[in-house]
Amino acid sequence: MSVDAARASAALLAWYDRHARALPWRAPPGAATAADPYRVWLSEIMLQQTTVAAVIPYFERFTTRWPDVAALAAAEEGEIMAAWAGLGYYARARNLIACARAVAAAGGFPQEEEALRALPGIGRYTAAAIAAIAFGRRAVVADANVERVVARLFAIETPLPAARPTLYRHTDLLTPAARAGDFAQAMMDLGSRVCTVRAPLCLTCPLRPDCAAQKQGRPEDFPVKPPRRAKPRRLGIGYWLEAEDHVLLVRRPAKGLLGGMLGLPGGGWGAEAEPAPPAPADWRAIGAVEHVFTHFALTLRIEAARLPTRPIAGAWWPIARIGEAGLPTLFARAADLALAQTRTHSESA
DNA sequence: TATGCGTGGTC
DNA sequence: TGACCAAGCAT
Structure with a gap:
């Protein structure tokens, strides 16, 4: 050379x-x-x-x-x-x-x-x-x-x-x-x-x-790179469940996508084990969040509901301090959507 | 060696 | 706007 x-x-x-x-x-x-x-x-x-x-x-x-x-x-x-x-x-x-x-x-x-x-x-x-x-x-x-x-x-x-x-x-x-x-x-x-x-x-x-x-x-x-594969699209659902000014969050499994992080309950979009949907309630569709991961694009539909009292079980986070929960970006954006929608809903109710 | 794994900036 | 890409690692 x-x-x-x-x-x-x-x-x-x-x-x-x-x-x-x-x-x-x-x-x-x-x-x-x-x-x-x-x-x-x-x-x-x-x-x-x-x-x-x-x-x-x-x-x-x-x-x-x-x-x-x-x-x-x-x-x-x-x-x-x-x-x-x-x-x-x-x-x-x-x-x-x-x-x-x-x-x-x-x-x-x-x-x-x-x-x-x-x-x-x-x-x-x-x-x-x-x-x-x-x-x-x-x-x-x-x-x-x-x-x-x-x-x-x-x-x-x-x-x-x-x-x-x-x-x-x-x-x-x-x-x-x-x-x-x-x-x-x-x-x-x-x-x-x-x-x-x-x-x-x-x-x-x-x-x-x-x-x-x-x-x-x-x-x-240079450098010469191989062609990339197209990203598949997946569809999932996230539940925004409120009770007494708190929202239900779940700690995700340690391994896999967003592993070890807090998130909304729901699923259907990943290969990992998903938490079961939360307690029965009247769910209301409030929109969807588009998010692109490394190897797939996700549309996460968000449904919201409210319980009159907060169940003992589960990790409930104060909604007023949701910004401090440490949510990964996907769920932070879902929370933004839910907050905007539930606020609008309350005003119109 | 190939695949799974986040997010935001750039054009 | 969608595709590419960034001080890679674990398996």
Whole structure:
């Protein structure tokens, strides 16, 4: 290949020294003091398949409320799940709790990639990122940004995911022994700000002299991706059952879609076991919520009813504080609909 | 290796 | 507006 790895990595680090994004979990380029491993770990988990803009407010809330891993490990699971609500991929929150408790029990984060990799929720990418960014270890950090940069740099024609081993080897060759953490973050910043999915800014790219895709005039053709399957549509029902200014919520099964989160009773739309419909009542259709998950689109019809008194059994949440329940977005929107509809209904009654 | 798993922004 | 995509992991 024609890429001079040492020249390319030096050019990238020089670019990073001038253009690094300031992020709440990040130490400045070349900082004498590395970033706090707890904050690096927390940010990396939150950033899995999630944009920086979406993560920042969650990161600020989590670190204010739980400033270190011991505090997070001591927190109640329900509190953490509620704080995670809206960020998505809720298995991350369950793994976050398990990981925090393991790390707190061990007295701190391991520094070796292999030991990090063994912790819940930490895979190949995240282990490498923490080892490099928090502990200065040389590690091959290859996320989607890095894969895109490297696929273009070398004009890799093999489609993903088959290209991953090749991309990983090329990333390894580019990764310097020193400043591995800065190098990883530089690659990701480049991928997010310059070597973008659409309309990359090749004129400002420090790797332009080396880039095979740019030489061919078709950077957007890389990485090559397989076609996607169409999303099926599903139909479900959610029950908004009120009693004495409270609403009935259920804790969903720990595994599966929205696992471990609070939601409305109902079902019919998932493969997981659904709770039985609540106590008999006169249900009134109040509309539907459209929601798109990763692998299917859902129409959730909402039916509402009111009981004169609140049954002893069940988890009843005060309607006035529904915003604090920690509902995932689907059910938060269903609650918004129910509140608007029941308010209108009360006024017209 | 393929599939399941959220949400919001972008064009 | 619908399709694509984002600092992936677990199974």
